[in-house]
Amino acid sequence: MTFLDRTAHARVRDLSLGGARIEMPLHASAYDLPNLRSLHIPQIGLARVDVRWHSDHMIGVEFVTPDLIRQSLTRYFASLDPRTSVRPIGG
Template sequence: MQTLARYPHTDRRQHPRVPVDLSCQVNFSDRMAHGRLRDLSLGGARVEMPLHVAAYTFDRLTSLHMRNIGLVRVRWRWSRDHLVGMEFLSPEAIRQALSRFLAEQAPPEGIRPTDG
């Protein structure tokens, strides 16, 4: 079963995504769940949930807690299988920590790792 996004399928991202693999806590008004951050940007995140998205009530989604970054209010944008896309509602609350974290994840432009 697939849950469709509320918005037409167009890429409206304002910030580049960075692939990550980190644990996180997804908070709802009536419960919480542990998830895995799969990608992250200054505007939002893609999270892998432990259960199929049909098991969650995303209109009760309130916030996302990311270790070493912080807690941010979010809203549901899309969901499919075990994945959910979230938009940060108050990115300014974590902008400094998030910017620092994202900079650590991607090497500066033009620098490539060397073999051995």
């Protein structure tokens, strides 16, 4: 995750074509959330984001330009093993 003046590591807990739910190592209040600018997701790439909500260690972000990341997300979802419990939501 990239803020105006620093970066932070996080874990993606939920991912959709419109955004993501992110688990942070520290409480969300420890971060400068209004200045969160982007999220890098391995195998997908860099996405510009806006924070929509936060609670405890979780942050919900919306992709600012979902059309630009849609192709990478669609490719990623298609590569998932259908026998796993991971399923894409949204469209």
